């Protein structure tokens with residue numbers, strides 16, 4: 001439950017309809033986790049009714065406890081080696097042209113789960129050669145080797161969120177670090193990948209700090225950026241400092257495109273990292289092709 005009343009512009013579509021039910025049945029029958037459910041995403045009604053979901057691999061228990069995130073924290077369960085094939089099959093049955101896959105942080109594993117990430121990307125690619133694969137990855141504690149293991153599996157888009165401005169990293173992301181996230185994105189860009197990142201508004205950040213975070217992402221070579229409103233998953237999570245207005249989101253969109261030169265900026269109250277990811281990718285491809 002949120003502690004503050006939501007403004008009207010955050011009213012999302014309610015979960016309903018046959019396609020929504022099909023998506024749910026597919027997720028359940030393949031014994032998969034989704035960040036849509038685990039993070040209590042407000043867009044489930046819309047995305048699942050369009051037949052898209054963001055699959056979350058490596059379990060649904062995270063080794064971190066970021067104060068913005070609804071995913072359960074604790075000691076993760078054993079690795080599920082059948083998961084990559086089930087993810088690949090679910091992507092095929094959903095008929096996704098663009099699959100977004102994410103994971104919990106697995107700081108308990110030496111490689112942070114990178115080998116499972118690579119196996120999943122390869123399984124999805126093998127089964128769905130026409131599908132673009134976007135991976136929303138954890139920071140692997142800043143280690144390059146696991147990151148390269150993921151990149152060697154050749155995802156189409158490497159996504160890793162900055163989440164918030166530099167000053168709020170410690171209270172909001174706890175163990176993650178601003179410079180580490182920028183370094184990860186810069187490394188992926190250096191290897192020639194399309195890179196993507198995102199921030200939330202409403203955590204107490206100032207305008208100048210938002211502008212700086214966007215500048216830093218652009219300097220790290222990020223191509224696609226998402227900007228959305230933070231929603232408090234429970235009273236135990238970080239409080240909402242403010243509701244950013246739709247007009248403010250438009251301003252940040254224009255700033256990102258016109259002043260900083262991002263390829264795509266998806267900016268709006270209900271925008272999440274994977275929201276309309278297929279359309280962002282198509283727009284980025286189109287803009288890159290015509291550049």
Ligand code: SF4
Pocket residue numbers: 035036037041042043044045047048052053054272273274275276
């Ligand atoms: S925005 Fe992403 S996490 Fe939310 S419902 Fe859509 S696919 Fe799932």
